[in-house]
Amino acid sequence: MDGMVDENGTVDPLAPSPPPVAISSVQSVIQPNQQSVIQTAANIQPVLGKGNVILVSKPNSVIQTPQGSLHALQVINVVETTASDDSYSDDESPKKRRDLLTRRPSYRKILNDLGGGEIAEPKVEQTSSEADSELSSHSIPYHTVIPAGAIQISSGEGGQSIHTLSMTNSGTAGAAIVQYAQGQEFFVPVMAQSGNITSGGGEDQARKREMRLLKNREAARECRRKKKEYIKCLENRVAVLENQNKALIDELKSLKELYCKQKTE
DNA sequence: ATGTACGCCCGTCAGGTTAG
DNA sequence: CTAACCTGACGGGCGTACAT
Numbered sequence: 001m002d003g004m005v006d007e008n009g010t011v012d013p014l015a016p017s018p019p020p021v022a023i024s025s026v027q028s029v030i031q032p033n034q035q036s037v038i039q040t041a042a043n044i045q046p047v048l049g050k051g052n053v054i055l056v057s058k059p060n061s062v063i064q065t066p067q068g069s070l071h072a073l074q075v076i077n078v079v080e081t082t083a084s085d086d087s088y089s090d091d092e093s094p095k096k097r098r099d100l101l102t103r104r105p106s107y108r109k110i111l112n113d114l115g116g117g118e119i120a121e122p123k124v125e126q127t128s129s130e131a132d133s134e135l136s137s138h139s140i141p142y143h144t145v146i147p148a149g150a151i152q153i154s155s156g157e158g159g160q161s162i163h164t165l166s167m168t169n170s171g172t173a174g175a176a177i178v179q180y181a182q183g184q185e186f187f188v189p190v191m192a193q194s195g196n197i198t199s200g201g202g203e204d205q206a207r208k209r210e211m212r213l214l215k216n217r218e219a220a221r222e223c224r225r226k227k228k229e230y231i232k233c234l235e236n237r238v239a240v241l242e243n244q245n246k247a248l249i250d251e252l253k254s255l256k257e258l259y260c261k262q263k264t265e
Numbered sequence: 266a267t268g269t270a271c272g273c274c275c276g277t278c279a280g281g282t283t284a285g
Numbered sequence: 286c287t288a289a290c291c292t293g294a295c296g297g298g299c300g301t302a303c304a305t
Contacts (some may be wrong), residue, residue: 213277226292
């Protein structure tokens with residue numbers, strides 16, 4: 001996975017990269033058998049666009065990828081001189097392009113682009129036993145609409161253990177706080193005898209609102225969790241890039257020394 | 266002990282995005 | 286088009302560190 005540098009110069013390791021432009025003839029920055037240490041890549045400039053990634057074949061490098069020694073170079077701040085706004089189709093209107101540039105993709109989109117890899121997506125719908133087994137292992141509160149009263153949820157493989165949930169203020173109208181054994185609390189609308197949620201006037205509306213709030217509450221929690229993961233990922237990416245940068249500087253330094261040595265001989 | 270600042274987490278709302 | 290989802294912003298509660 002290759003990172004992306006946005007307009008502000010911040011690294012976005014999870015941002016989807018445009019299709020890479022594989023250019024095998026591009027010279028690496030460091031070529032032991034070349035006369036110059038630094039090789040310009042003037043021959044490829046016309047194909048470069050902002051956001052393009054060039055895979056550079058570079059043997060003997062300190063950075064090795066699973067694909068060999070392909071390096072992904074992110075091209076940024078390339079001045080667009082050829083295309084005016086008139087040349088874009090409706091889908092590429094300046095506004096839309098600006099939106100694409102300024103809006104960071106949602107965490108879900110980022111994760112989808114990752115192939116559903118790094119951050120586990122909890123199931124949306126699950127049975128109470130499934131949910132409770134998740135509770136047991138991750139301490140993630142499971143929300144569901146349940147009738148007021150004593151609640152026991154079997155959990156674990158084959159339901160070996162029973163978790164007891166105690167409800168506070170369940171006698172009051174509106175809602176109850178369900179307390180999970182590990183200290184997690186969550187809100188559950190109280191069901192009346194008929195199965196409807198008691199809410200005074202506009203029962204259906206109140207029930208819908210409660211459901212919406214409940215879902216949004218969970219969504220917010222999930223969103224924050226993903227955001228944390230994302231930030232952690234960014235921090236890891238920074239560490240990796242700093243190491244790579246250091247290694248490249250060292251490599252350049254040693255090759256420069258070698259070059260100067262050969263020159264004086 | 267009390268007050269204050271700070272950080273963290275949470276629930277809610279609003280508005281944008283996505284999926285059907 | 287619309288319902289569902291996602292996420293930034295906001296305000297509040299709580300715990301901790303520090304000064305008084």
